[in-house]
Amino acid sequence: xxxxxxQAKVEGRPGLFQVNCFWQGSNLRPLEQVALLSMLxxxxxxxxxxxxxxxxxxxxxxxxxxxxxxxxxxMIFYRHTGSAALGxxxxxxxxxxxxxxxxxxxxxxxxxxxxxxxxxxxxxxDESLINGAALFLPKDSPLLDDLxxxxxxxxxxxxxxxxxxxLRLTLRKWxxxxxxxxxxxxxxxxxxxxxxxxxxHGMTEDA
Numbered sequence: 001x002x003x004x005x006x007q008a009k010v011e012g013r014p015g016l017f018q019v020n021c022f023w024q025g026s027n028l029r030p031l032e033q034v035a036l037l038s039m040l041x042x043x044x045x046x047x048x049x050x051x052x053x054x055x056x057x058x059x060x061x062x063x064x065x066x067x068x069x070x071x072x073x074x075m076i077f078y079r080h081t082g083s084a085a086l087g088x089x090x091x092x093x094x095x096x097x098x099x100x101x102x103x104x105x106x107x108x109x110x111x112x113x114x115x116x117x118x119x120x121x122x123x124x125x126d127e128s129l130i131n132g133a134a135l136f137l138p139k140d141s142p143l144l145d146d147l148x149x150x151x152x153x154x155x156x157x158x159x160x161x162x163x164x165x166x167l168r169l170t171l172r173k174w175x176x177x178x179x180x181x182x183x184x185x186x187x188x189x190x191x192x193x194x195x196x197x198x199x200x201h202g203m204t205e206d207a
Contacts, residue, residue, distance in 0.1 A: 012045030017116050017136065018101030019044045022066060022091055024084040027055050032106045036061050039104065042113040048106070049091070051075070069094050076154065079182040086181060089132065089189035090151045096137045096144050105133040122194065122207055129191040130198055130207045146197045151189045154180055158188055160196040 049066040075087040092103040125131035137144040155178035157169045
């Protein structure tokens with residue numbers, strides 16, 4: 001069974017981030033196995049969160065119970081695809097709030113180590129969006145507070161949608177027919193939200 005966070009004895013090279021990843025499922029794909037090994041090879045302590053056992057985790061990766069960050073009942077999936085992306089985004093913001101270190105998507109191939117830092121770390125997906133595949137936000141960051149507040153609402157009204165869309169969602173909420181985020185566009189808790197709130201706090205140039 002996964003260890004709890006306090007039990008997990010992970011040691012990496014001094015001065016490097018503790019890396020945290022998440023996996024939903026009972027087996028890693030070869031891609032994730034190679035990616036996790038690349039993180040270890042660069043000297044990072046690597047912790048993989050899951051809601052159950054994962055059979056083929058590389059040696060050296062510590063397992064931890066995802067319930068300690070986000071209880072299973074708060075995990076959400078896109079309704080039409082079954083993707084865990086929504087819940088994964090909610091998970092990583094909660095993890096930041098707990099001060100547990102750096103988040104990396106489990107399929108991120110690490111080519112060089114990432115030095116520990118006290119300021120935000122995030123990168124561009126393209127010319128218009130900032131992505132959270134590699135993410136660090138200090139736990140007392142106002143940006144993080146906004147992300148957690150927004151993603152804690154299963155029926156959130158995304159402030160980055162056009163006015164007409166926001167009004168439609170607000171009307172649905174007022175009439176007792178709120179739209180669940182599981183039925184909203186891809187990235188609503190991820191790149192779109194991250195980009196919006198980073199722009200709100202004037203941090204776009206930090207990407």
